Amino acid sequence: MLLSDYTFQTVAIGSAILGLISGVLGTFAVLRKQSLLGDGVSHAALPGVVLGFILIGSKNTEFLLLGALLSGLLSTLLITTIVKYSRIKFDSALALIMSVFFGLGLVLLTYVQKIPNANQAGLNRFIFGQASSLMRRDVNLMIICGSILLLLLIIFWKEFKIFTFDSEFAQSLGFSPKKLDLLLSLMTVTGIILGLQTVGVILMSAMLVAPAVAARQWTNKLSVMAFLGAIFGAISGIFGTAVSSFIPKLPTGPTIVLFASLIVLISILLAPGRGILHRLYRQKHNRSLNIERRAENDSTI
Amino acid sequence: MDLKTKLEYVIEVADLTVAYDVKPVLWDVDLKIPKGKLMAVVGPNGAGKSTLIKAILNLLIPISGNIKFIQNRADTKSNIKNRVAYVPQSGNVDWDFPSTVLDVVLMGRFGLLGWIKRPGKADVDIALQTLKKVGMEDYSSRQISQLSGGQQQRVFLARALVQQADIYFMDEPFKGVDTKTEKAIVLLLKDLKDQGKTVVVVHHDLQTVTEYFDWVTLINLRVVASGPVDEVFHQENLRQTYRSTGMLLKGMAV
Numbered sequence: 001m002l003l004s005d006y007t008f009q010t011v012a013i014g015s016a017i018l019g020l021i022s023g024v025l026g027t028f029a030v031l032r033k034q035s036l037l038g039d040g041v042s043h044a045a046l047p048g049v050v051l052g053f054i055l056i057g058s059k060n061t062e063f064l065l066l067g068a069l070l071s072g073l074l075s076t077l078l079i080t081t082i083v084k085y086s087r088i089k090f091d092s093a094l095a096l097i098m099s100v101f102f103g104l105g106l107v108l109l110t111y112v113q114k115i116p117n118a119n120q121a122g123l124n125r126f127i128f129g130q131a132s133s134l135m136r137r138d139v140n141l142m143i144i145c146g147s148i149l150l151l152l153l154i155i156f157w158k159e160f161k162i163f164t165f166d167s168e169f170a171q172s173l174g175f176s177p178k179k180l181d182l183l184l185s186l187m188t189v190t191g192i193i194l195g196l197q198t199v200g201v202i203l204m205s206a207m208l209v210a211p212a213v214a215a216r217q218w219t220n221k222l223s224v225m226a227f228l229g230a231i232f233g234a235i236s237g238i239f240g241t242a243v244s245s246f247i248p249k250l251p252t253g254p255t256i257v258l259f260a261s262l263i264v265l266i267s268i269l270l271a272p273g274r275g276i277l278h279r280l281y282r283q284k285h286n287r288s289l290n291i292e293r294r295a296e297n298d299s300t301i
Numbered sequence: 302m303d304l305k306t307k308l309e310y311v312i313e314v315a316d317l318t319v320a321y322d323v324k325p326v327l328w329d330v331d332l333k334i335p336k337g338k339l340m341a342v343v344g345p346n347g348a349g350k351s352t353l354i355k356a357i358l359n360l361l362i363p364i365s366g367n368i369k370f371i372q373n374r375a376d377t378k379s380n381i382k383n384r385v386a387y388v389p390q391s392g393n394v395d396w397d398f399p400s401t402v403l404d405v406v407l408m409g410r411f412g413l414l415g416w417i418k419r420p421g422k423a424d425v426d427i428a429l430q431t432l433k434k435v436g437m438e439d440y441s442s443r444q445i446s447q448l449s450g451g452q453q454q455r456v457f458l459a460r461a462l463v464q465q466a467d468i469y470f471m472d473e474p475f476k477g478v479d480t481k482t483e484k485a486i487v488l489l490l491k492d493l494k495d496q497g498k499t500v501v502v503v504h505h506d507l508q509t510v511t512e513y514f515d516w517v518t519l520i521n522l523r524v525v526a527s528g529p530v531d532e533v534f535h536q537e538n539l540r541q542t543y544r545s546t547g548m549l550l551k552g553m554a555v
Contacts (some may be wrong), residue, residue, distance in 0.1 A: 031398065155417055162408045166394045169460075172358050173412030174382035220444040222399045 005245075011131050012241040014139040015256055018195045019211065019233030022204075024153060025191040026212035026233075028184060031164050036091065036257040037076070037185075039205035040098040041192050044075030046105025046201050049126050050112055059122060061138050065193050068126075075101050076190045102201070129200030129253035133239065142194050149187050153226075160184060163224055170287045199253035207233065210260035217271035236260040309336040310371055311468055311499050312357060317366030319349070319356050326352045328522050330366070334468075334501060338480055339494050340516040341504040341530075345543050348521040350503040351390070354470045356388055383412055386466035390473055391453045396446050403428055403441040409463035424463075431459045434487060451482035458486060468499045475506065487513050510534055 029035055037298035052067025053059065075097050081094040125133055153160065159180055162170045167177040187209075195204045215228035224228060240256030269276050310333045317330040327349040334340060342350045355361050357368055370381050386409070403425070410424040432438050435455040440448070448456065454474055461469060477482050490513070495501050504510065510517055510530060515532050518527040519542040526533045526542075 031395075033395075158411055158414075158419060159416065162411055165400065165405070165408070166389065167399050168355075168360055168389055168393065169387060169408070170411075171360055172382075172385070172387040173387075173464075174380075175411070175416075218397065220399050220401070220446075222404075225399050 005046075007132070008241065008245050010136055010139055011134050011245075011252060012238050013251070014134040014142055014242045015131055015198055015237030015239070016234040017139070017142045017146050018198050019235070019237035019256070019260070020230045021142075021149055021191045021233070022195055022212035023215070023229030023231070023233030024150065025188050025225045026208040026210075027215065027222070027229045028160060028164055029188055030185075030209055030212040030216065031222075035209045036094055036205070037079075037188065038192055038208035039156065040079065040094045041072045041076060041189050042196065042201040042204035043098045044101035045069075045072040045193055045196060046126060047071050047101055047108055048074075048105075049196070050105055050108040053123060054108070054112060061135075061197060062141065064123075064126070065141075065196065068193045068196055071101065072193055073186070076185055076189060104160060105160040114151070125200070126196050127200050127202060128251070129196065129198050129203060131198045131244075131252035134197060138197060145190060145194055149191060152183070152187060156180070156183065157223075194209065199256060203253055203257045206257045206260060207236075210257070210264050211236065214260075214264045214267040217274045219266035220273075232260065232263050236263060309332060311336045314353075314357060315367045315368040315369070316367070317353075317356055317363055319352050319361065319363045319366075325364075325522065326364075327356065330520075330524050332518060332524055332527055334498040334499060334517060336499050337494060337497050338499060338516040339490055339514045340499075340501045340518060341510050341514040342501060342518050342520060343504055343507065343510060343542070344520040344525075348542075349470050350520060353520065354387075354472055354501065354503060358385060360387075374537050379464065382398035383464070384466055385468045385470065386461040386464040388457050388461045388469070388474055390476065391457050392477070393452070396448065396453060398445065400445050400447060401441065402432065402437060402448070402547065405445055405456055406432060406441075406459045406463060412464060427463050427465075428459070431462045435489065435506070436457060437461045449479075451479045452475035454478050454482060458489065462489075466498075469493060469501065471500070471502045473503050473505060475504070507539070 011256070026035075029038060048067035049064045049068070050066045050067075051071070055067075056063045079090070079097050081092045082088050082097070085092050086278025088096075112123065115189075122133070159170070159175050162173070163177055163180040163184075168179075169179070171177050192204055192208065195207055199207055211229040211232035212225070214232050215225045218228055219225050226277060236256050236259040240259045241252055243259075244250040244252040244255040267275070270278075272278050312332075312334040314330055314332040314334075317327055317332075318325060319327040328348075330349075330353065332353075342353060344350050347496060352361070356363050356366070359368070365500065370384065406428040407420050407424060410420050411425065414420060414424070428439070431439060432441050435458055437452065437455050437459065442450065445453070446458065454477070458471075460469070474486055478486070490500050490502070495513075500506065502514070504514070514530055516528070517530045518536050519525040521542045521544075526538045
């Protein structure tokens with residue numbers, strides 16, 4: 001009954017698409033050891049959202065997300081510039097820019113809320129996300145952007161793969177790491193921005209990292225990892241939406257993130273090969289083998 | 302002397318200066334790399350050996366200098382990128398990357414394929430043949446995180462070999478490999494030389510230079526000497542190269 005509900009369907013589809021995209025893009029972010037970039041970009045998007053509202057005065061998601069995209073890109077640019085031209089390391093630069101942008105966003109948000117008659121209610125939803133506010137046109141936007149992102153990923157798959165594994169070698173073959181880095185970062189930022197409305201700036205980095213980390217546990221192939229990341233992300237989206245619909249007053253975004261984290265936990269514990277339980281078992285097995293062998297040696301002496 | 306004039310060069314480096322921040326790593330380097338030779342680049346730590354290779358490969362931007370690739374009539378490939386192959390130090394990548402040995406070797410074909418085009422069956426065949434050449438045919442579907450240091454080096458070598466280039470640059474291919482792998486790599490280098498390829502190797506072990514190479518460049522910020530091993534690789538040049546390090550050349554039979 002609930003599953004055929006129009007609102008539920010819209011939110012579930014939107015969350016599934018978000019999970020799918022961030023699972024695939026997160027695969028590259030995790031392998032490039034840039035998991036934190038998601039956190040930085042999503043926080044840095046907040047002033048863009050509020051400025052977009054102030055300048056255009058509309059709460060149209062497209063405009064707000066455009067503002068988010070611009071300030072997210074600006075923050076990435078600033079971070080890379082700082083790392084390049086100073087002795088400040090990536091993690092410090094990221095923490096710095098992220099908190100400055102997020103602080104600015106909060107200041108602007110407070111300012112907007114004090115303007116009388118401004119129809120500002122609802123901007124808060126970008127902080128923690130409000131999946132239930134997703135509308136069909138928001139979902140359509142996610143479908144269009146998501147398809148473009150996936151298409152780009154398929155087209156430049158080989159290039160992204162070699163660049164992620166060994167960027168210097170990629171450069172020696174004539175694949176410019178600068179261009180590939182720019183394209184991949186642009187795609188990741190776009191993916192992050194798409195998720196703001198659903199899970200919010202604070203939880204978005206979990207959506208980027210969790211499905212990819214879980215996927216890495218189950219496979220040793222990049223393509224399978226990206227595929228599993230997409231599946232895990234989409235499952236988290238759908239299940240999170242469903243559970244939060246069944247239980248009243250349960251927020252959707254955080255429930256989605258909890259589902260993703262549950263998958264990570266299961267994967268870290270149970271995955272064959274890389275899983276903790278499997279490794280413990282192997283250690284124990286080896287130990288008992290050694291004891292047996294020693295016993296045999298002793299008996300032969 | 303007569304021999305020397307007949308030398309054909311593949312690369313000419315002129316006035317090359319490279320610095321990281323303000324500290325110069327290479328200073329006014331002039332170097333000619335002769336065709337069909339096995340050349341060792343030798344010098345103390347921090348002498349700029351890897352930097353020299355990277356500058357020639359256009360992987361970093363020098364402060365000044367000019368690197369000229371000389372086109373020979375026999376060359377089949379017009380694109381410079383496809384004429385050179387690079388074997389970076391194997392420690393510079395994350396070997397926990399989700400990939401098989403065959404996947405990594407196939408990456409060597411990407412340059413010839415160009416943007417967007419995918420490797421096909423022909424590329425896979427070449428990769429498998431090359432894996433056999435480096436003695437890794439049983440490992441093609443092995444996950445790269447399970448390889449030993451020597452095996453990693455063989456994989457990197459195979460990745461460069463499938464490029465079928467004319468000039469090979471290798472950054473310490475003998476680092477962290479077992480004796481068996483070292484011998485195998487030396488055989489491969491000589492094989493490349495016999496095919497008329499040029500091989501430039503950053504090398505650390507002074508004891509083996511005369512045995513492995515026929516050409517040597519001694520470098521420490523500047524080029525101290527460059528030429529045939531039997532002419533250039535002597536005590537006086539070595540003392541000049543390693544002067545700043547105070548390294549003793551005990552047991553060197555030069």
